[in-house]
Amino acid sequence: MAEALDTFDRAILDLVQKDCQLKAETIADEVGLSASAVQRRLKRLRDNGVIQAEVAVINRKATSFPMTFIAGMEIERDNYDALARFRQWAEKQPNVQQVYYVTGQVDLIAIITARDVEHYDDISAQLMADNPQIKRMTTNVVLRDVKTGLFIPVEE
Amino acid sequence: MAEALDTFDRAILDLVQKDCQLKAETIADEVGLSASAVQRRLKRLRDNGVIQAEVAVINRKATSFPMTFIAGMEIERDNYDALARFRQWAEKQPNVQQVYYVTGQVDLIAIITARDVEHYDDISAQLMADNPQIKRMTTNVVLRDVKTGLFIPVEE
DNA sequence: AGTGAAAAGATTCACTT
């Protein structure tokens, strides 16, 4: 689908991953292209799906869900579509922020936001009730966000 | 610093967390305000730091760092500023995407991007070399992103 | 890829309710 990214694309992606409201002209000056070339490339990167979304990152402390929990789960591996069903469930849960299917002691790792520990207890109870294919769940309480973001390096 | 968010603020944040390039007029129609009121609130939310950043989310598979690893680490808790020093280090590492300080079996959980397993091995070796306060490190390889994002619910 | 032009939207302002 997406052809390889050239040096200009990577430079543009490096910038918009930090601030996607930058003026095309500012980006153009940084990377050494004209503003319209930057616009064209941004449109192509969006249409290609290289840029999946442009989102506001909000301060967790400003919300009603200031706590974060990281849950490790074991899933019933025998069951063919256990993972697919969990994905569908997670997609609909606003408090389930991220889920990774991993190798190791656990099969799934989820990052979950909650109002407080009681609320997290409710969410995890609901998770187990809605997903019998989840066998076990262990939780780490996040005491501090040391670094957050979704930045992925693109420069070679 | 930040006063409480009202219903309009929350509705706006709910939308811009999914798409921060929405037209002010579109947001206005959704939440029941005028476009200029939406603009004013967005400016205030940005100035307040409630909106911390507006960023492009890119497809990991389109980059040269398509793999993800989740590392659990034990840190020297005796050492007073061991965590602060690790934070400073992590902040400068582009492949270290997220770090959480947690309770439980491990003290730190990091999400790390890498080109391949060899590259991850290099990164983790460098991490241990640069941070002697990290005593032990266990890694989960991400086989699949089940859900990603930084969305935090804001509606009551 | 660059330039220039036209239309649409963002941003900031002053003013009103």
Add this chain to the structure above:
DNA sequence: AAGTGAATCTTTTCACT
């Protein structure tokens, strides 16, 4: 605080080089 209207800047898309 919210709405309106005006001035200015930026984005977006187009045709053209």
